[in-house]
Each structure stands twice: as structure tokens, then as C-alpha cells.
Amino acid sequence: MHKFKHLLGVIAFAAVLGLVPVLTDNGFYLKVLFLIGVNYLAAAGLNVLVGYAGQKSLGHAGLFAVGAYTAALLTARLGWNPWLAFAAAGAMAGLFGVVIALPALRVRGPALAMVTIGFGVVVEKVVSEWQDVFAGQQGIYGVLPLTWQGQPLDSRQWVWVVLALGIAAHLMLRSLLRGKYGRAFMAVNTAEVAAESVGVSVYRYKVLAFVISAVTCGFAGALITQQNQYINSDFITFNLSVFFLLIVLFGGRSVYGPLLGAVVLTLLDAFLARWPGVQHFTYGALLLFALYAMPDGLSGALSGWARRFGAKPGPAASDAPELLAAWRARVAEAAAYGSQVLLRTQGLYKAYGGVVPTNNLDIEIQSGHVHSLIGPNGAGKTTLLNILSGIVPPSRGSIEFRGASIVGRPVFRICNMGLGRTFQNLKLFADMSVIDNVKVGLHQHIRAGFWSYLLGLPAAARDEAGATAEARQILQFLGLQAHAQALAGSLPYGLQRRVELARALATRPALLLLDEPAAGLNPQETAELVDVIRSIRDLGITILLIEHHMDLVMAISDHVIVLDYGEKIAEGQPAAVQGNPRVIAAYLGTDEEEEEALHNPEALAGARHV
Numbered sequence: 001m002h003k004f005k006h007l008l009g010v011i012a013f014a015a016v017l018g019l020v021p022v023l024t025d026n027g028f029y030l031k032v033l034f035l036i037g038v039n040y041l042a043a044a045g046l047n048v049l050v051g052y053a054g055q056k057s058l059g060h061a062g063l064f065a066v067g068a069y070t071a072a073l074l075t076a077r078l079g080w081n082p083w084l085a086f087a088a089a090g091a092m093a094g095l096f097g098v099v100i101a102l103p104a105l106r107v108r109g110p111a112l113a114m115v116t117i118g119f120g121v122v123v124e125k126v127v128s129e130w131q132d133v134f135a136g137q138q139g140i141y142g143v144l145p146l147t148w149q150g151q152p153l154d155s156r157q158w159v160w161v162v163l164a165l166g167i168a169a170h171l172m173l174r175s176l177l178r179g180k181y182g183r184a185f186m187a188v189n190t191a192e193v194a195a196e197s198v199g200v201s202v203y204r205y206k207v208l209a210f211v212i213s214a215v216t217c218g219f220a221g222a223l224i225t226q227q228n229q230y231i232n233s234d235f236i237t238f239n240l241s242v243f244f245l246l247i248v249l250f251g252g253r254s255v256y257g258p259l260l261g262a263v264v265l266t267l268l269d270a271f272l273a274r275w276p277g278v279q280h281f282t283y284g285a286l287l288l289f290a291l292y293a294m295p296d297g298l299s300g301a302l303s304g305w306a307r308r309f310g311a312k313p314g315p316a317a318s319d320a321p322e323l324l325a326a327w328r329a330r331v332a333e334a335a336a337y338g339s340q341v342l343l344r345t346q347g348l349y350k351a352y353g354g355v356v357p358t359n360n361l362d363i364e365i366q367s368g369h370v371h372s373l374i375g376p377n378g379a380g381k382t383t384l385l386n387i388l389s390g391i392v393p394p395s396r397g398s399i400e401f402r403g404a405s406i407v408g409r410p411v412f413r414i415c416n417m418g419l420g421r422t423f424q425n426l427k428l429f430a431d432m433s434v435i436d437n438v439k440v441g442l443h444q445h446i447r448a449g450f451w452s453y454l455l456g457l458p459a460a461a462r463d464e465a466g467a468t469a470e471a472r473q474i475l476q477f478l479g480l481q482a483h484a485q486a487l488a489g490s491l492p493y494g495l496q497r498r499v500e501l502a503r504a505l506a507t508r509p510a511l512l513l514l515d516e517p518a519a520g521l522n523p524q525e526t527a528e529l530v531d532v533i534r535s536i537r538d539l540g541i542t543i544l545l546i547e548h549h550m551d552l553v554m555a556i557s558d559h560v561i562v563l564d565y566g567e568k569i570a571e572g573q574p575a576a577v578q579g580n581p582r583v584i585a586a587y588l589g590t591d592e593e594e595e596e597a598l599h600n601p602e603a604l605a606g607a608r609h610v
């Protein structure tokens with residue numbers, strides 16, 4: 001029904017805009033409408049890169065140029081069919097999108113902006129200096145315009161074509177961004193390590209975002225060139241890159257943001273064109289205003305108001321018990337492993353200069369057990385979890401998980417093999433709803449691919465519905481169903497910890513690594529956590545947890561491993577470890593307290609920050 005409403009809205013919008021060229025033949029108005037469409041097209045793709053994936057680019061004039069010159073050269077020099085050249089322009093820009101993405105993947109923030117500026121400058125120089133091919137300022141004449149029934153498009157038809165392309169782009173990007181791909185881009189944007197740890201390849205999604213933005217910018221370049229039947233190097237300026245970025249930042253991250261941005265800024269651009277000095281001043285002022293007053297852009301501000309005055313979603317109803325039972329069975333099946341030893345490390349070693357947080361560690365994790373990793377502050381517990389989950393590469397040594405070596409594998413692949421984790425310092429996707437956080441965890445289990453989502457095929461809708469249903473089961477399992485629609489970052493700390501656990505469970509792990517799951521929890525929440533961990537173990541999931549709350553460790557562990565200065569100094573059943581003199585010495589170091597701790601586990605807990 002919702003989908004239907006949206007489609008009707010789009011049709012009504014298209015009908016109104018499509019009527020304008022029928023009602024007027026004013027060349028200026030038609031040109032402005034055409035430019036709004038072109039700018040929208042460029043910004044719609046750039047929004048995926050900047051708004052969703054969080055990669056600021058100041059070089060998209062370069063990709064606009066790739067599209068523009070591809071269309072120009074193929075039609076004016078090689079006589080290609082103009083529609084074919086138009087398609088080739090998008091494809092060529094997409095290829096350049098990969099070229100710019102590869103160096104950009106190594107850097108972030110301001111450094112990324114510099115890389116993209118560099119790309120834009122290189123393209124600008126190439127088209128202005130390489131006269132033989134690109135004809136510099138003199139430009140390329142005789143570019144073939146798009147045609148309809150063999151005739152070049154007239155001003156009205158250009159508006160209709162760009163309107164059709166804009167609507168196609170909107171429908172496709174909306175379908176892409178409202179599902180698995182949009183969530184993955186947002187996850188990459190908010191917390192790269194967390195995204196990888198739940199099975200999202202940061203590398204792949206950054207490249208994809210660059211390519212999408214490049215393709216739509218390439219089409220925009222080709223449209224301008226083919227409509228003008230001319231292009232020269234003066235079109236390709238740094239200002240154009242700023243203009244595109246401004247549309248996206250001003251419009252905001254939603255799928256409607258680029259449209260709002262394109263309408264406002266194109267109109268402004270058209271009316272201020274007579275006063276170029278004022279024009280640039282206005283852009284600068286608008287950018288500052290947008291960043292200061294509307295950090296989420298115009299669409300963000302509008303939806304904020306709508307939320308304030310609109311209806312609040314009611315609490316979610318619980319699902320039928322048989323659905324939860326089906327989910328349990330599915331998770332248990334994913335966690336099942338024939339052999340006793342689920343994970344084994346041998347000679348695992350990691351050094352940071354003189355600090356050796358992991359020193360020749362041999363450990364075995366038994367399938368179906370709860371293992372605790374304890375040790376004084378700085379003993380190397382988190383480092384070990386980071387090595388096991390692939391975030392930190394070991395200097396040497398081997399790790400075998402489910403019978404296969406995982407050293408050197410990317411984090412998201414290790415997750416896909418069945419190793420899930422949470423973090424000591426929460427790494428939630430704070431701007432996303434609780435249920436969407438969990439659905440990011442389901443990423444690898446959603447089969448429908450890029451084209452299914454882009455084209456809105458039934459497979460994508462079916463898999464999305466399946467993911468929503470599974471996420472609801474997970475939330476219900478952890479008692480979070482009432483918070484499904486809340487923003488993850490808005491929840492109290494204890495619930496946020498639980499959401500992270502839900503997200504990790506969604507990956508359907510065989511081994512779950514929990515880094516201080518009780519940190520920051522009150523006593524009641526800690527007691528509840530014991531039950532939660534037990535019920536996760538009862539699903540058949542093996543657990544390795546780091547914890548400083550000794551009573552929690554003693555209550556739930558089948559096996560305890562004790563680290564000190566990166567070495568394993570003891571392991572075994574909780575009671576045995578608790579009485580081990582080396583462990584007590586590592587924690588306390590004095591004879592009197594040693595005696596006390598032998599009989600009082602809370603002394604161990606209390607001494608941890610010594």
C-alpha cells in the first residue's frame with residue numbers, strides 16, 4: 001500500500017511537471033527546468049556517495065567531464081548514434097568512478113577531499129591542455145543531440161527526457177537505498193569496523209558508491225553536452241564540483257534531498273547568473289548556513305518537523321511463538337559444528353614495538369561452551385579478540401576456525417564464516433533504527449543482489465520482508481521489540497549494548513566474541529545479561545567473552561582463560577582458576593590479598609583496576 005502511494009505520488013508529480021512544457025514555450029523556463037533535471041540527476045548519485053556512504057567528494061566535475069566528452073567525441077568525431085553515445089557516457093564515467101575510488105579508499109575526511117580535488121584538477125587540465133583530442137577552450141562542435149523518431153529533441157522534449165530519466169533514477173535509487181544497500185552504505189558511513197564485523201565489505205560498498213555517483217554525473221555531463229551540441233573546457237571547473245556537493249549537502253541525505261537541493265540551487269543559479277560575484281558569495285553563505293542551521297540538510301529539517309507533528313509509532317506487537325521457534329532452529333543450524341574444537345590458535349604473537357599484548361598464545365575454544373577471557377588491565381584481552389575477528393593482523397602464528405585458517409582474511413569474510421562480535425566501546429549505527437541495525441547484521445543472509453534492489457524486483461521485496469521478520473524475532477528474543485523503530489543512538493546505554501548483541505546475533509554466528517558485555521550496566525542489567533548469555537549458549541552458539549565482573553564470569557563460564565602481559569598464565573574450570581596462585585598474583589601481587597582472594601572472588605573483581 002505504501003509502495004502504491006509513493007508510485008501515485010511520483011506519477012502525479014511527473015504529470016504536473018510534464019504539463020509545464022505544454023503550457024509554456026518560454027525558452028528560459030524550459031531551460032531552467034531542464035537544468036533542474038540535470039542537476040538532480042548528478043546530485044541523486046552523489047547523494048549515495050556523500051549522504052549515505054559518507055565520502056565527501058570535491059571532484060565530481062571530473063566525472064561530469066568524462067560523460068560530457070565521451071558523448072561529444074563519440075558523436076562528433078566517430079558518428080555514433082546519440083543514444084548509444086549517451087549510454088556509453090554513463091558507462092565510461094562509471095569506469096572512472098572505479099579509478100577515483102581506488103586511491104580514495106586509502107584515505108578519509110579531508111585527505112579524501114584532497115584526492116577527489118586532485119582528480120577534478122587533472123581532468124580539468126587534460127581537457128584544457130590536450131588540444132588535439134579535447135580542443136581546449138575552443139571546444140568540440142557538432143555533438144549530436146538525442147533524437148525522437150529521427151528528429152533532434154526540441155526544448156520541450158528535452159524537459160520530458162530529463163524528467164523521465166530523473167524519475168527512473170529516483171525510483172531505482174529509492175529502491176536501492178531503502179533496503180540492504182542503503183543500510184550497508186549507512187553502516188560504512190557510521191562505523192567502518194563495525195560494518196565489516198557484521199559482514200559488510202567496506203571496500204566493495206565504497207567502490208559501489210563512487211561508481212553510482214560517477215554514472216549519474218556522467219549522464220548529466222552527456223545531457224548538457226548533447227543539448228548544447230557543444231562542449232569546451234570552460235564547463236569543467238572546481239566551482240562545478242562545489243556546486244554539486246552543495247546541492248547534496250543543502251538538500252540532505254534523504255532520497256528527496258537531491259531534488260530539494262537541485263530545485264533551490266538551480267533556481268538561485270539561474271536568477272543570480274547576471275551577477276557572478278554575488279552568485280559565488282551566495283553559494284558560500286548558503287553552504288555555511290546549511291552546515292550550521294541544518295546539519296541534515298533541508299530534507300532532514302523538514303522530516304524533523306514532520307516527526308515532531310506527526311503520529312508516533314505505537315509499540316510493536318509480539319510475533320507468534322512458532323516464528324521464534326523457527327528462528328531458533330535456523331540459528332542453531334548455522335551454529336552447529338561437527339568437531340569439538342571450534343577455534344584453535346597456535347603460537348599467536350603480536351607486538352607493538354616493545355609491547356607484546358599477545359605472546360605465543362595457544363588456545364582452544366570448545367564448541368557449545370562459554371569461555372571467559374580474564375586478566376588485569378592491559379593484559380591483551382581486547383587485542384586477542386581483535387586478532388581473532390581479523391581487525392588486527394597477528395605478527396605470526398595460526399588461527400583455525402571451523403577447520404580453516406582465517407589469518408589474513410578480511411574481517412567481513414571471517415564474519416561470514418560464523419564469527420560474530422561486540423565491542424568494548426559500543427560501535428552501533430547510531431543514526432539508524434534498532435531494527436535496521438539488526439538488519440545490517442543480516443546483510444550476508446539477504447540473497448537478492450544489486451540489480452534486484454535497483455530494479456525493485458520481487459526477489460528484493462521478498463528478501464527484505466524475510467529480513468524484517470527475522471530481525472523482529474531477534475529483537476523479541478532479546479526483549480527489544482518495543483524499541484524496534486527507535487534510533488539506536490537514542491536508547492539508554494544498557495539497551496544500546498543489547499542492540500549490539502542483537503546485531504551480532506543476526507549474523508548467525510557459531511562463535512560469538514563479547515568484549516566486556518557488562519561494562520556500564522547496572523546490577524540488575526548485569527543479572528539479566530547472565531540469563532541472556534545462557535540463552536544464547538542454549539541456541540548452540542559458542543561464546544568467548546572478556547569480562548571484569550568476576551561473579552558474572554564465575555556464574556556462566558564453562559572454561560576460563562587468564563592472560564597476563566599477553567601470555568596465558570592459567571586456564572580451566574572457573575573454580576580451579578579462581579584458586580590458582582599465579583592468577584591471584586597477577587591480579588593482586590601481595591600475599592595478604594592473595595589469601596583473601598582465594599576465598600573471595602569479589603576481591604578479584606575489586607582489584608582489577610589496581
Ligand SMILES: Nc1ncnc2c1ncn2[C@@H]1O[C@H](COP(=O)(O)OP(=O)(O)OP(=O)(O)O)[C@@H](O)[C@H]1O
Pocket residue numbers: 352355356357375376377378379380381382383384
Ligand atoms: N594499536 C596499538 N598500538 C600500540 N599498543 C597497543 C595497541 N593496542 C593495544 N596496545 C597495547 O597492548 C596492551 C594490551 O592492550 P589490550 O587493550 O589488548 O588490553 P586489555 O587486556 O583488553 O585491557 P583492558 O582490560 O584495559 O581493556 C596495552 O599495553 C595496550 O596499550
